[in-house]
Amino acid sequence: MAGRLFASRLRPVIQIQRCGLLTVDRIGNREVVGYGYNGEPAYLDRIDFPCPAIRWKENTSDVMALREKEKGDWKKLSTEEKKALYRASFRQTFSEMEAPTGEWKGIIGLSCIIISTGVWLFLYFKVFAYPELPESFSLERRLAQLDRMKKLDMNPIDGPFARK
Template sequence: MAGRLFANHLRSVIQIQRCGLMTVDRIGNRDVVGYGFNGEPSYLDRTDFPCPAVRWKENTSDIMALREKEKGDWKKLSIEEKKALYRASFRQTFSEIDAPTGEWKGILGLSFIVISAGVWLYIYFKIFAYPEMPETFSLERRLAQLDRMKKLDMNPIEGPLARK
């Protein structure tokens, strides 16, 4: 029982230390404002989880002055100041996140390049690498071979389903 209690305490200490080491390196002097997407102090622009754990920009004197000013009446803030506060906390707006990126064009182009390379490779092998087909593959030769097999009664089908 005492071992489990010690192990649980040790696990929480290790997790706190791990997050503490990662936090200093990754977020700098940005504010941690919430739990985040997965509990780690990271920034992600997501429409399904709109509240990142840290702010987008690091704290500067201008931003800190605006934060002090925002604690008062918001009607006294100008539109530019409100936008600066928003951009300090978030990298993109929802419309910017949902905007098309044009990535499909590159994927489609690469797919066409691969398909075209495959077609050209097939044509190359068909013309230059493979030898000519033997005469026995022509239609008249195959029909003559089938006629000969019937005359010699080769591999007859026997049983209740056989027809003559």
């Protein structure tokens, strides 16, 4: 009981130290703005979780000047400045995230290659590897075998649905 209580009180400190020490080299000069998808400072473009933990671009003098300007009246910002602010925080818009990538073309192509390889292997084995079928597989031999089975009354069908 005391171990759990002690561990639960230390967990936030350990997480802050781990995130602060291990990821400073990864995130660089970017600003941490939230909790993120899984609590680590990482950037992810996700439709189901639209708030990443850090900003997309590092803080440069241009971006910092725009951030100071955004603290004032937004009507004074031009459209290009608003777009630059958005692109400093996010890599893609929602429409860019939902846009088709064309990945299905490669999947269909690879599937066609695999299927055609299978067909060519089947034809190769059918022609070169498998032996000829025995004579008993010809149509006239099978009909003769059926006629002989009827004459010898092999495996007769008995019961109410038997035809004679």
